[in-house]
Amino acid sequence: MLNYLWGAMLLLGIIYGAFQGRLPEITTAAIDSAKEAVSLCITMAGVMSLWVGLMEIAQKSGLIGSATKRIQPFITFMFPGLPRDHKAREYITTNIIANVFGLGWAATPAGLKAMEALKDLEKERKRHPAGGRKAAPDGTASREMCTFLILNISSLQLIPVNIIAYRSQYGSVNPAAVLAPSLAATLASAAAAVIFCKIMDGGKSI
């Protein structure tokens, strides 16, 4: 995806710029942007270290673990057909918690494992329907997969750490001012996702 996007941005910029007679500006922009990326990373290094450091404390002291327990009723609500002891449940929970706490790199591996486990669940359903659900045909997303991905993409996040770092690098008077509005916006999109999934999920047998 990024391959074409990145290539297209550069080619488009240079060709359009050539027609507009802006090649000198493009040269300056290319060099300055590369420099800027490094100084941005220096700001980010501080903020990210602080955040990941805090999250390590949260993990080791069992805070993340207790959050995992606390959202189980929500998982049951969103995935009524998912057996209680299925391993997909654990991966889905880890993925959601990691996203909420801004631990993106921990979220993706758990998310992919969740998809594999949900695929296994369909295989198990083929043998004997679990939780009152029949298996989805091969190559078709199960309801759990749809719900999981929609929830994931609605991206509930407590603190957008990167954005705070970027804002402080670019001279914001109050980088954290967007935190609560961001939380409100992310809650709104997550709520839309939950309602949509519950509507689509109702009354289908696969």
Add this chain to the structure above:
Amino acid sequence: MKELMQFLLYLSDLLVPFLILYVVAQGLLARRPVYDDFVKGARDGLQTVIRILPTLVGLMVAVGVLRASGFLDFLSYILKPVTEMVHFPSELVPLTIVRMFSASAATGLALDIFKEYGTDSYLGLAASILMGCTETVFYTMSIYFMTAKVKRTRYTLAGALLATLVGITASIVLAGMMK
């Protein structure tokens, strides 16, 4: 509405200090060596930043070139009549579209908005909120479904786009209230 916004801004100021207090206090109560844990995590965080530095260089150069060529201005100029009808700032159109495909390319464009219009401008605030409440719809769907070998994705895209649309709308409205 004004009181609500004031409350939200107040909450923003509280969030980080409260979180630090809560996490450290919990760590101490659990009798953890909190400082050692912190340093270990901070090292991981630093490594993450070093890992993303090359991608950031690549993308910031691409966006910088696109900005310097005048193409972004041209794009928002031709989109203006359409976006004005739905009260959407045309300057945010490239960011919103790219956001659905690539997180890092979107970061490049968001930084460009910070530079061009300022972090605390209406556009800067809207971009900040938007980045936190939307996801790379197409990228995530392709990776996740590829893992499960799924071709028919049923209502996933519709739901994902709905959530994204709600997020975008909320960002614009909230940024408008902050200004």
